[in-house]
Amino acid sequence: MQAAMKHLFHWMPVVFGLGFIAPLIAQSMAALGIAAPFGLSRIALGLLIGGPWGLYAVLRGRWI
Amino acid sequence: MGKVELLVARADAGLGADLGVRGDVAAPFIGLTARDGLDRYTRRDLRREEIAIAREFHGGAMWPYAAAAFGGFALWLALFPLAVYALVSLPLACLIACVLATGGYVTSHEAMHSNIARIGEKRRWLNEAVGAVSTIPIVFPFGMARLMHLEHHYHCNDPVRDPDYTDEAPNALLALWKTWYNRQPGVDGSIHHYKRILGEMATSEAERALKETMALQMMFMAVLFALAWSGHALAAAAVWWLPRHVGLSYIRFYLSWAPHHPREGQTGRYENTRVFKSRLGHVMSMGMETHLVHHLYPGIPNHRTKRAFYALREVLAARGVDVSPLGKG
Numbered sequence: 001m002q003a004a005m006k007h008l009f010h011w012m013p014v015v016f017g018l019g020f021i022a023p024l025i026a027q028s029m030a031a032l033g034i035a036a037p038f039g040l041s042r043i044a045l046g047l048l049i050g051g052p053w054g055l056y057a058v059l060r061g062r063w064i
Numbered sequence: 065m066g067k068v069e070l071l072v073a074r075a076d077a078g079l080g081a082d083l084g085v086r087g088d089v090a091a092p093f094i095g096l097t098a099r100d101g102l103d104r105y106t107r108r109d110l111r112r113e114e115i116a117i118a119r120e121f122h123g124g125a126m127w128p129y130a131a132a133a134f135g136g137f138a139l140w141l142a143l144f145p146l147a148v149y150a151l152v153s154l155p156l157a158c159l160i161a162c163v164l165a166t167g168g169y170v171t172s173h174e175a176m177h178s179n180i181a182r183i184g185e186k187r188r189w190l191n192e193a194v195g196a197v198s199t200i201p202i203v204f205p206f207g208m209a210r211l212m213h214l215e216h217h218y219h220c221n222d223p224v225r226d227p228d229y230t231d232e233a234p235n236a237l238l239a240l241w242k243t244w245y246n247r248q249p250g251v252d253g254s255i256h257h258y259k260r261i262l263g264e265m266a267t268s269e270a271e272r273a274l275k276e277t278m279a280l281q282m283m284f285m286a287v288l289f290a291l292a293w294s295g296h297a298l299a300a301a302a303v304w305w306l307p308r309h310v311g312l313s314y315i316r317f318y319l320s321w322a323p324h325h326p327r328e329g330q331t332g333r334y335e336n337t338r339v340f341k342s343r344l345g346h347v348m349s350m351g352m353e354t355h356l357v358h359h360l361y362p363g364i365p366n367h368r369t370k371r372a373f374y375a376l377r378e379v380l381a382a383r384g385v386d387v388s389p390l391g392k393g
Contacts (some may be wrong), residue, residue, distance in 0.1 A: 005278055012247050023292035024301055031298060032373065061250015 007018065017054025022046035100334070100384035107383075114379045119363045121372040126180045126365065128193050133171040137197040140164045140303070146300035148291070158302040165201035165311030169319065170350050170366055172198035176210040177362045181196040201304065202285045202311045204255065207273035211265070212258045218335040220359065221327045230257050232321040232327045243313035284308075315350075316341075323355035333360065334383045339373070341357070341389040346370055352391060356380070 025046035172260035174189035175195030219225035233239035246253025291300035355374035
């Protein structure tokens, strides 16, 4: 159980990117009236940014 | 008596830091080093005078801390529906939540030192409840906060044993940057550092604190995700996510960096905490201008440290403390 939790926390930035940053980006765009490019939906764009950004945070150890 | 209870009891005594013994975890790092050039008789007389003055400022009504903790927590909870249903604008909700998240540490801090009710007292439950609710907005469980804070008191400015040593930075701007940097997933600072120390402590209290931390972090994520995917990501960000970051940075800057800078080599009882003049004033810096009084006497409540400082001013000056930043009051 503890090992599983450790594993989960290690990958948490990816989960956070998909679970929170993605909808936050989509809803921020909607609030500002900005459309997603290339015919994407806002949430698809949010997922495309949030997921890789979280992965970057896991691999690099920091968000920026 | 468990380790937490033991540490709490020793911190409550306020004089525990005087033992001056280096060694195991229970032994304080802080010593009564004689850098003031005084002979032992003068130091003894000053110490007696200091204790007599400090005694006058211990205790007092602590119910306002409990009222602030529960009232603040209730208001913070209320901000979720208020923000979701647009009954309060998001910037205003965010501002209020930032104040509550930051201020919660002050009430929790009193509970960490058992200043609301000590072990064995009738209202001990209140002390524990105040501690438990106060730091939920910053996702910092009371069990971990208390253990780490007492370690900070016992090993203040020890580069290895002071859990807050990672906040040190050469100047205020870098210190602010470090409050953010230390929270990054791959950096051994802030809560990551605390988790590692708790793991190394390997006591039942530390294990419980680790479990509480994981549970609170999971709850934080679950609430954020649930709100975000039900269309309320902006409300979640305004009421919890952003205020948590603002609060943690503010707390780290004012409660850790500002009063303990420059840390290196400053481990003596009268030198591990500096007196400073805050640009934002005493209240906005959460009473940290006179944080030295708190390190000398943790039983003096936060709101009384300023008056205690001015009462102790001459004694502290005689002990080599630079009291000039705050003038004569």
